[in-house]
Amino acid sequence: MGIQTELGKAFEYACLQSLNNALNETQQVVIEQNSALQVAQEKYNNAANDMQNKMDLGADAAVRVIMRLEPQLTTPLANIPLYLAIQEDSAGIAGDVRDVICIRRQNEWEIGLSCKHNHTAVKHSRLSQTIDFGDSWFGIPCSQQYFDEITPLFNELQELREQGELWRNIEDKEERFYTPLLEAFMRELERLNESNQGVVPERLLNYLLGRNDFYKIITLDRRRVTQVQAFNIYGTLNRNAGRVRSIVNVPQLPMPTRFYNIGFKPGSGNTVLVALDNGWTISMRIHNASSRVEPSLKFDVQLIGVPPGLHTHFEAWD
Known part of the structure; x- marks a missing residue:
């Protein structure tokens, strides 16, 4: 596993933890245990403290944006718990580019994040x-x-x-x-x-972007900013939570x-x-x-x- 791949895995873990930290005080959050989580946590723990700090800041910035766009994250209604998971690499091979998934099984709602650490590539075929x-x-x-x-x-x-x-x-x-x-x-x-x-x-x-809508998160360490792009191809992002609407409309892409x-x-x-x-x-x-x-x-x-x-x-x- 190359250094870029290892940092990418570590950033997935930072994003998962940032979501958990932002949401677990107001609702029940369950982090699903799997081998992908173990690998990501290991890569995060092995990163230098300065790199961990940058990843945390980058992930926190992304979560602030996504919480404004996704009312169902912050307004659970009766749909608890919220499940958070890191996807196995096999999902990408099968056409799902999302790395981190947020799921409410009660109303079959989910969103996914594609987490990129200082690079913007969409596929390596x-x-x-x-x-x-x-x-x-x-x-x-x-x-x-x-x-x-x-x-x-x-x-x-x-x-x-x-x-x-x-x-x-x-x-x-x-x-x-x-x-x-x-x-x-x-x-x-x-x-x-x-x-x-x-x-x-x-x-x-469809091949390049996958079978599911997703938010692409790109940390830009030198600029100390995080870029968030909403790839709303199938119209599943930005859904209301009952009467609670997003303050920003995310259009479906042609x-x-x-x-x-x-x-x-x-x-x-x-x-x-x-x-x-x-x-x-x-x-x-x-x-x-x-x-x-x-x-x-x-x-x-x-x-x-x-x-x-x-x-x-x-x-x-x-």
């Missing part, structure tokens, strides 16, 4: 000659033409792996591997879109229906920009995930354009 990204992302299998185009590239990477080669020793890796692989990827994305009109753009966002452009980021041979309607733009940078050459490459996916209606709030720590 892989490409390889055995991965059918069309099937796993959209439920539409890739063409044989795509696999015929990428297989020689990954065969060459496999040979380099068997030789114990390191990425830093490979000259022109972008021109040799990254760019031709991304060209094949873009051609296939266009093919899938053309043969399934109106389907792929929305499924791409999903994309078509691609405007799929192409390389200007001046780059390793990053694809996907521009869609309704304000969505996706950056997909491909890179090697380890120092040793492997026959697979990893995407770092960022949302660099979002609908203007996306509720975004920056909350200062102090």
Whole structure:
């Protein structure tokens, strides 16, 4: 587990504790025990005191925002207890990007938080000659033409792996591997879109953002602020608690229906920009995930354009 992943797990625990501290004096709160909680607590306890303090401040800021947006957190009515849980990593694999869940089982209400410590990535998907990204992302299998185009590239990477080669020793890796692989990827994305009109753009966002609405929490330590974004795609966030309404309205976001452009980021041979309607733009940078050459490459996916209606709030720590 890399340092970024460990800090991310620790921040999940900080968010869970912040929710508990803010809410347990006025209602019954139950923290569900599981292995994900144990891992997150361990990573939090192993962090330096200064880092723990920053995480606590960042989490407290996020909770202040979310409590203003979610009346059902602070107005339980008869729906007690409130359950808090950290999700197992398998949930993310299954298409749920939420890390921390708040649940009222009595009225089947829940919200989730996606907790990011100093980074904004939405997904880390892989490409390889055995991965059918069309099937796993959209439920539409890739063409044989795509696999015929990428297989020689990954065969060459496999040979380099068997030789114990390191990425830093490979000259022109972008021109040799990254760019031709991304060209094949873009051609296939266009093919899938053309043969399934109106389907792929929305499924791409569903894949990246998951099957559930969520609040994305991003700590920005250097600025001492926390950014909260409400990804209310399915309309389940910001619900009233009886007659108690949120002081802020969180709009439901429109999903994309078509691609405007799929192409390389200007001046780059390793990053694809996907521009869609309704304000969505996706950056997909491909890179090697380890120092040793492997026959697979990893995407770092960022949302660099979002609908203007996306509720975004920056909350200062102090």
